[in-house]
Amino acid sequence: MAHVAIEFLETKNGSTTARATVAGGSAFLLHSAYDPEAEAERLVAGYPSLANAGGVICLGLGLAYHIEAMLRVVPADTKILVIEVNDQLRERFAQHASTSTQKKVIVAKDEAAAKGYLSLLRERLQERGLVIVEHSASIRLDPEFYEHLRRRIRDHISLLVVELNTLKTVSHIMHANNLENLPAVIADPGIKALKDAFRGRPAVIVAAGPSLSKNIDLLEAVKGRGVIICVGTAWKALLKAGLRPDLVVTLDATEANWRLFAGLTPTEEFLCYEPQVHPAIIPLFEGRRFVFNSLKSPLTAWLRELCGDKGYVEPGGSVAIAAFGIACLLGANPIVFIGQDLAYTDGYTHAKGTAYEDRRFKPTERELYCLEVPAVGGGTVTTTRNLYSFLTRFEELFAQEKDRLIIDATEGGALKRGTKVMTLRETIDFHFTEEFPILPVIANLHRKHQPDPFLRERVRKELDKTAREYMRLIPELAKVLSLAAKAEELSSIAERFRTVHLVGQWTIGSGILATLKQKGQQLTRQLRAVNSEHRLLSLLSLLTPEVELKPLLTEDAPLPAQIERIRKVYASYLQAAKYMCKELERTAARLLPDGGFERDRTLEHILQNQVVKL
Template structure:
């Protein structure tokens, strides 16, 4: 089964630097087990015992890798673009099939950061025909900056980025940031594809709502303390303290935090909804006629927005859909990140987070755990991620929540003139924030300044 010499001789001619690196690579038998499939081809069993990300999975089908590859190629190749880019060489089954599907005048770029797996592909399979195909371009390197630079130049109009999902599992742990970018791209693309029609429908219907843009309030709260209230499980620990902030700080709630606050008799100054799904109506059900302003993204659920009878402000995150470009917001993908960007544009300082767990603290979904009919306790699903919490504990989270964490941290880094404080009593550690309990913040930032 050793095809290495024949494959390597070709690689040496087409990419000497890659050949040189590959020739020096040692393969870890602890991470990759070679498995013979039912049809006689080979796949790899990937084993990770990392405390935060332990799993076992197959790189290709353990039954029929070639049949699986045909299905992948049929679903992914797009001959309407000049360049198809795929992350993950794997053992090359899907690359071989993609080259069969792609037009003669098109290019297929293959990106991978795992040299061990690529070397195994050269050992286990006869890839001479694949490597000699002049439509194939390899971007295989253990230098993540090199890969990022190459990808940046390719991800333009006229290209399609495809991810061989199983190959994400082969990204070495030392490249966690790179792995996150690839995974996050994958999930965002899936969500965009899933919601594109719903977003368009909401946009058209929301155009009929007569209200001001939230941009009219930008810079109206200069140096005023602003509390962003999210609905993470830890909100239950300190939401009662918000009464002490009445009239002393601007309290801006995400939609899912509205009911937990109203149920303790506290009315926030404003709340926000950006989700396109009609299930968000549950966030306001029974409270449709409040005097609390609702900020809604122009693609948010038109049903929920129309049901709310209180004051409204519209927000937009697309430069092509807004007349006054100064009113544009950066929504960041979640309602909490959207509120954060609006808070910064308000001119608020400091900006304080509560209920921003970004993880399933105590294995719970939200402060009001059954709002959407789900079980209160989160099931430990295989696609979950692990992260170290503020107190050193291991917490369950998701790729989506991690993307919001990194977005928030980058936004903090880009906003050095604003003080950010995390008063969430649980959940993840947010870089760039001061971390303290809410009662300490009230005593030292609000009460003392009021004297």
């Protein structure tokens, strides 16, 4: 940031304003020299949504008049994040702001704080929204910084929206799949078995974007000269082109993903799968599979701990991002992308030969979901919010791989920072010049995997033990809910009496509520105690993402609201506990030595179990 001198001046109404002088001598005020408080009220009045905001990010602190004005408007539980680039102003706030203001305001100087703030509050932001307030005079202190910050906030929001939507849509399926696939995960080698297996060798990641049709025919020249890693969606297109990849990567939990594999038969290629993947895919690659972990949910963390580390690949919501992580883990250099448009090149969503080859971009969706980004070869290209979040994630990951050459040989689509743009022809001529063994190396490392003979039984016992813990909680949770129902009934009687002035306020409801809250709190403590051993609380919270572990409301909240919260939270716990108890018991049974797993693992069984009804 260029040097800025800040000078403090008295205003006509006896307050203080600040004058900033930037490089070049240009000077401007940060607040009114007459009435900065009234000016701040005016700014805040322009953001009516502040009244219900789940979070507020303010660009520019100044002397915080607008922050004080915002605090008078935002809900009591909303904290405001202020990003201020100027040290002097941040220090002044720390010295002069009241303790109560400082408790409700986080002042930071960079985007990392915004990222943390958005991640921390993501459920609340989804429920009540985020408001971004710009203090335009402060932004003049460093317009470039704030422009970058705006872009980064937008990127983080895009990522969060994608993550939350994915979680909402498929969270139950993901959980079911994680348990369904557990026997395979226990038995299969992890992707870490391939660590550095191809250090310094080239690899190509084949994605299924529309530009794959332009250069898929050249890929044959890569076979045996570089590791071919394809995403599940592109596998069919490769097979149609008469080419077998070395590794096929898949992570999507949905049935739509299974349809990409249905009817195809692997011969030499190996599967790299995330444990959440649709369970029907796994048996297709019997004896030719590697597991990788890419999710960080409490359930997956717990199962990962039980099964041992299989190799972790940075997540990003896209299978191509996982493929990139795998290429890095192999030690590949350079890593070449093809078919990675991350945009609707020529109006198509996918390449020819894929299951989605006929899908066209619908212009009616443009306004809501699309944006224009710089394109390979100049100009711009249309992309979606989802694809844009992947682009952002890729660019973050590329920035971490400074010593690796990353080539974008897509020959179309979105321009990706951190890549060298080349045609596939040029890339092959320059980098894929030498033959080396690929499949034999992979097969050999797969063969070397020695599964722990006792692991299956250890995991089974742990699942069984955890299921019993859930079982013990179920009657306790039911008791709290029954008590809550009684409290609700009494509260409604009390309300009727109150309205005809027969009894004092809430007399009847208060007694039962106190008992109810006491019971609820006891149970929460019990849950926490159990959780410290078995992470049950995390598991419960994961299965009830729409409720989360919301705290009970405080004494001063209206009685019906307190009861409603208790009912909602504990009903979710009860539902989740019953579900987990059943699922853990079933999974544990499949791990028994008599081969329950093999017996019931028919395709119909797997597909039937995809519909998880809680």
